[in-house]
Amino acid sequence: MSVRVRFAPSPTGALHLGGARTALFNWVYARIRGGKFILRIEDTDKTRSTKEAVSAIFDGLRWLGLDWDEGPGEDGTYGPYYQTKRLELYKKYAEQLLAEGSAYYCICPPEELEKKRKEAAKNKLPPKYDNSCRKLTPEEAKGKNAVVRFKLPEGVKAIVYDLLRDKVEFEADLLDDFVIMKSDGFPTYNFACVVDDHLMEISHVIRGDDHLSNTPRQILLCQSLGWKLPKFAHIPMILGEDGSRLSKRHGATSAIEYEKKGYLPEAMFNYLARLGWGYRDQEIFSREELVKKFTIKGISKNPAKFDLDKLNWLNGQYIRKALPERIIDLCLPYLEDAYDTHDFDYVSKVVRLFIDRIVVIPDIVALSKCFFTDDYDIDSAAVEKHLKTEIAPKILGELKGRLEKTEPFTKENIEPVFKTLASELGLKLGQIIHPCRVALTGTAASPPMYDVVEVLGKNKVLNRLKKQ
Numbered sequence: 001m002s003v004r005v006r007f008a009p010s011p012t013g014a015l016h017l018g019g020a021r022t023a024l025f026n027w028v029y030a031r032i033r034g035g036k037f038i039l040r041i042e043d044t045d046k047t048r049s050t051k052e053a054v055s056a057i058f059d060g061l062r063w064l065g066l067d068w069d070e071g072p073g074e075d076g077t078y079g080p081y082y083q084t085k086r087l088e089l090y091k092k093y094a095e096q097l098l099a100e101g102s103a104y105y106c107i108c109p110p111e112e113l114e115k116k117r118k119e120a121a122k123n124k125l126p127p128k129y130d131n132s133c134r135k136l137t138p139e140e141a142k143g144k145n146a147v148v149r150f151k152l153p154e155g156v157k158a159i160v161y162d163l164l165r166d167k168v169e170f171e172a173d174l175l176d177d178f179v180i181m182k183s184d185g186f187p188t189y190n191f192a193c194v195v196d197d198h199l200m201e202i203s204h205v206i207r208g209d210d211h212l213s214n215t216p217r218q219i220l221l222c223q224s225l226g227w228k229l230p231k232f233a234h235i236p237m238i239l240g241e242d243g244s245r246l247s248k249r250h251g252a253t254s255a256i257e258y259e260k261k262g263y264l265p266e267a268m269f270n271y272l273a274r275l276g277w278g279y280r281d282q283e284i285f286s287r288e289e290l291v292k293k294f295t296i297k298g299i300s301k302n303p304a305k306f307d308l309d310k311l312n313w314l315n316g317q318y319i320r321k322a323l324p325e326r327i328i329d330l331c332l333p334y335l336e337d338a339y340d341t342h343d344f345d346y347v348s349k350v351v352r353l354f355i356d357r358i359v360v361i362p363d364i365v366a367l368s369k370c371f372f373t374d375d376y377d378i379d380s381a382a383v384e385k386h387l388k389t390e391i392a393p394k395i396l397g398e399l400k401g402r403l404e405k406t407e408p409f410t411k412e413n414i415e416p417v418f419k420t421l422a423s424e425l426g427l428k429l430g431q432i433i434h435p436c437r438v439a440l441t442g443t444a445a446s447p448p449m450y451d452v453v454e455v456l457g458k459n460k461v462l463n464r465l466k467k468q
């Protein structure tokens with residue numbers, strides 16, 4: 001069977017992490033099966049859909065490298081992948097259902113329906129439509145702002161065969177004659193979705209399990225229209241660390257916000273892939289590897305918890321794997337902004353020193369402060385321990401005298417200065433390096449000392465040693 005999967009966002013905001021993960025699972029499944037990944041914009045909610053949200057979804061997908069084989073043009077051209085451009089098709093199939101007696105017009109005023117819903121809720125009954133328009137003829141409905149309702153077949157069982165959870169049976173009782181076309185000629189989500197999944201020949205519907213309750217309606221519609229059902233896989237939700245559904249409360253929830261926060265797309269891609277899916281206990285997956293190892297069965301049946309520490313860890317791993325030049329380019333604007341520096345050569349050397357310590361790109365600003373300003377933070381405990389000793393001033397004074405004469409001021413020449421001084425004073429190398437590190441950087445932890453000395457440069461080094 002040729003695999004055709006789709007990601008069908010409603011453009012009402014940025015690409016949410018849950019949506020991004022759904023898109024990713026669909027994308028990878030298409031790739032692994034040599035199929036097609038289709039992007040469909042479900043923009044029939046006129047009040048909530050915006051052009052900006054469509055661009056934001058494109059941005060998020062593009063950032064994560066989730067390219068689509070069929071879908072709207074990224075230049076804003078419509079094409080047949082926006083539901084609002086497909087209204088004629090929904091109308092055609094609604095008319096077919098009406099003609100076959102599988103659907104009917106309903107003219108119940110919304111206020112009356114609302115009143116009935118409230119009453120049902122008061123009596124603890126399901127808020128079901130009472131089918132009162134079933135007997136209405138099309139002529140009686142004409143000009144009366146009618147909606148079209150699906151006529152629930154008698155005695156049916158709504159069973160969803162889900163690839164993740166086997167069989168999910170729905171109480172037919174919970175269903176009612178639901179609306180498929182609104183009075184303004186727009187389809188409802190369930191109807192448009194069924195028509196499009198059929199016309200786009202979707203083989204697998206992989207989506208969040210918040211849609212599981214829609215699936216029986218979609219199955220019944222599909223069967224009434226005589227169409228073959230796609231296979232379904234409903235993926236468990238993403239929860240925040242406190243176990244409630246991931247929301248703004250838990251921090252950034254849109255994929256693209258993570259780009260702005262200094263995450264690499266490959267780290268986010270890997271993180272989302274592992275969020276609710278696994279292959280043994282492997283954590284790091286390249287895109288290519290994922291395309292070899294992904295299976296729908298590997299998706300967990302339980303909700304996944306968003307774990308920022310793990311994302312941070314992965315980001316660090318990918319920063320170390322990346323070409324240093326790329327990390328330098330990403331750090332540059334932050335450093336320019338923070339320190340008004342435009343010396344690319346110097347910035348490159350500084351960033352290289354910290355690549356092992358950056359978790360998210362903006363970290364570079366705080367990490368490298370002492371390289372760009374003399375007003376850097378001083379760790380008073382480190383000062384107390386390493387500089388306020390009897391011998392520290394003598395050591396640093398000697399070191400300064402010797403470094404002053406070191407030329408060229410390179411790591412290769414700097415290293416022997418430290419070593420010779422240690423042996424001449426009968427000290428361990430650490431007894432020279434520790435006070436020097438605190439004197440030059442204000443902290444007891446920094447990148448390797450000789451690199452720091454070289455990159456800081458003679459002027460800064462001598463000035464800082466002189467101050468001690």
Ligand code: GLU
Pocket residue numbers: 007008009010042193206207208211
């Ligand atoms: N437009 C729906 C959403 O954004 C799509 C659901 C589906 O994949 O069928 O949630």
